[in-house]
Amino acid sequence: MGIGRAHAKAILLGEHAVVYGAPALALPIPQLTATASAGWSTPAGEVQGELSFTMTGSASRAVVTWASDGLRQLTHAFKERMGITGTRHLDVILDGAIPLGRGLGSSAAHSRAIVLALADLFDRELDGSTAFELVQTAENVAHGRASGVDAMAVGAAAPLRFQAGRARDLAVGCEGLFILADSGTAGSTKEAVELLRSGFQRESGAQERFLGRATRLVDDAELALAEGESERLGTVMTDYHELMRAAGLSTDRIDAMVEGALKAGSLGAKITGGGLGGCVLALTQPEQAREVARQLHEAGAVQTWVVPLRRLADHAG
Structure with a gap:
């Protein structure tokens, strides 16, 4: 079993302008977390393919099970980047406390938690830039052209200034x-x-x-x-x-x-x-x-x- 965690973020200033290359300030919100668990399983008869995904927690009104296109792409990108082959069935469970669709970086936090869980499961070292790039790939699927501030801020320990793909602590x-x-x-x-x-x-x-x-x-x-x-x-x-x-x-x-x-x-x-x-x-x-x-x-x-x-x-x- 591999475990990964991430947290919410809030934009202090710079919404929308950051997409056009202007700076933005972001805050970590450590109270709101996402935890992913990844392991191998023998899927039930109705589950097709090599991946299943279950979401629980306060961010989801009910337990939801599916293998989303975004998660498939994220998992494929991770395996490709890490040189992992094989088709054993992956079972990912995500426990999320971040309200969805509220501008708190829920999709980026979920993606980061999953990427870190996969790295833990496959015993792969994952540096900060690789984690960012993988999460950003998923963000571009979710939102169209994403600035990258969410992908960076959901793993940040301190407030940061983000501009054109680069960040520094405030x-x-x-x-x-x-x-x-x-x-x-x-x-x-x-x-x-x-x-x-x-x-x-x-x-x-x-x-x-x-x-x-x-x-x-x-x-x-x-x-x-x-x-x-x-x-x-x-x-x-x-x-x-x-x-x-x-x-x-x-x-x-x-x-x-x-x-x-x-x-x-x-x-x-x-x-x-x-x-x-x-x-x-x-x-x-x-x-x-x-x-x-x-x-x-x-x-x-x-x-x-x-x-x-x-x-x-x-x-x-």
Whole structure:
């Protein structure tokens, strides 16, 4: 039996712009995990081929068994890369706590957990770049052209800046908490990407303005995070939400959640992920956290998680 683990991620700033080569900042969400187990089995009569896949956990309403095209391609790519031959039946079990379709990197985390489980099963050394490339292959199947930030962030131990396939850890000088709130509505990365692309094509100069504004906000946020300027970081987060909202990528519920968080004393709040649903990320001081979480739930959040900045800083150190 081979075991592999990965975790969720949230985009702090840089959604969509990162696909066009601009930078993005991402946070690991260690509370939300995916664990894969891989082994050999004798398949039941109705199972065809050399692979079966079972998913359990809170991210799945029921136990689901199938061999998806994406998993087949991922397994094939792994075997090819590692020089593995043979057709013994593989049985992969994935236990996932990451809500699907919420911009939290569930597909990348699942793929990374599976790749690491296969490496453990076959006793293969897997360096960081190989793991990234294999997960990125699966991400391109799932989302079309993927920037790579999810594939990198679901294995990161600390906040990172990602741009054009390269990542580096971020300095964290801020205190406070991130509250991550699930709107209960799945977004669609593919639909959001196409919506934004269509807008760029309709209006001359729209792409340059969006990318320029996004890059400036990402740079401001990185500096504020490093220098311990929590209030400034919060303001930049809210400004990025306005950029996403103006591009048509937010929803009424997401906007209400952002407004509720700000009303409750959050330093800043924004949609996180591709948009058209998904989650809100709010930055708050500990003394406001309870009220911010309450207001987020009142505005439509179905669940919330707290990610302490100091814990992220400890990882970064």
